[in-house]
Amino acid sequence: MSRTLISLLEVTIILVWRAILSPVLPESIANCPYVAGALLDVPLGLVIVRSGESFNPMTVSCFGESAHYPTSMWISIHRDNFTHELLEKTKEFSFITLDARQGALAVACGTSSGRTADKRGLVDGYEEGGYLFVRGAIASAACRISNSVAVGDHTLFIADMLSGNVDRQPGAIRNLLMSDLHRL
Numbered sequence: 704m705s706r707t708l709i710s711l712l713e714v715t716i717i718l719v720w721r722a723i724l725s726p727v728l729p730e731s732i733a734n735c736p737y738v739a740g741a742l743l744d745v746p747l748g749l750v751i752v753r754s755g756e757s758f759n760p761m762t763v764s765c766f767g768e769s770a771h772y773p774t775s776m777w778i779s780i781h782r783d784n785f786t787h788e789l790l791e792k793t794k795e796f797s798f799i800t801l802d803a804r805q806g807a808l809a810v811a812c813g814t815s816s817g818r819t820a821d822k823r824g825l826v827d828g829y830e831e832g833g834y835l836f837v838r839g840a841i842a843s844a845a846c847r848i849s850n851s852v853a854v855g856d857h858t859l860f861i862a863d864m865l866s867g868n869v870d871r872q873p874g875a876i877r878n879l880l881m882s883d884l885h886r887l
Contacts, residue, residue: 744880744881744882745764745765745880745881746764746800746801746878746879746880746881747762747763747764747801747809747878747879747880747881747884748762748763748764748766748798748799748800748801749761749762749763749797749798749799749801749808749809749812749826749837749840750763750778750780750786750790750796750797750798750799751796751797751798751799751826751828751834751835751837752786752789752790752793752795752796752797753789753793753835754789754792754793757789757817758817758821758822758823759785759786759789759817759822760799760812760817760822760825760826761780761784761785761786761812761813761817762809762810762812762813763778763779763780764881765778765779765857766778766779766798769861769862773863773864774863774864775849775861775862775863775864776798776844776846776861776862776864777859777860777861777862778796778798778859778860778862779854779857779858779859779860780857780858780860781856781857782853782856782857782858783856784816785816785817785818786817787858789817790848790858790860794847794848795834795845795846795847795848796846796848796860796862797834797835797836797837797843797844797845797846798843798844798846798862798864799836799837799840799842799843799844800840800841800842800843800878801837801840801841801878801879802839802840802841802870802876802877802878802879803876803877803878803879803880803883804839804876804879805837805839805840805879806879806883806884808825808826808837809879809884810884811825812825812826827839831843831845831866831868832845832865832866833845834865834866836868839870840870841869841870841877841878842867842868842869842870843867843868844864844865844866844867845864845865845866845867846862846863846864846865847862847863847865848860848861848862849861849862849863
């Protein structure tokens with residue numbers, strides 16, 4: 704198996720494992736502004752989109768695996784978000800599985816809009832194959848949108864995972880969860 708295929712499978716396994724094993728949201732943080740209305744304590748990730756001079760990392764909680772072959776995933780983005788606008792133009796994004804220690808990054812990327820704020824300085828990233836990956840993240844994947852479906856006020860983007868990296872450093876502990884944000 705090629706190294707790229709192994710990495711894609713590892714990224715997929717991590718995404719599925721984290722999504723399935725997330726516990727129910729503890730009652731003690733139900734009033735946290737970042738988790739208000741959340742039904743489950745879900746993992747958080749980043750979607751990073753670049754289009755010309757525009758650059759936008761956005762925190763997401765609605766994502767998952769679509770298929771093993773071709774290796775693909777889905778993300779759900781509100782149609783009013785700047786990220787949605789950029790995804791419609793570029794049809795490509797980086798998906799980042801955040802480590803539990805990256806809560807401040809998740810809050811920073813999820814509480815301001817790329818329309819009004821320059822978020823370039825928020826991400827400690829590196830480029831691989833034209834996609835931006837994040838240092839210290841559990842996994843990063845390069846994705847190309849193959850389909851999209853309107854669902855309520857969101858669009859479900861289905862994307863092929865083209866390549867990816869998994870952090871194998873012993874310091875990577877676990878996925879950042881919605882409940883971790885209350886500690887910030």
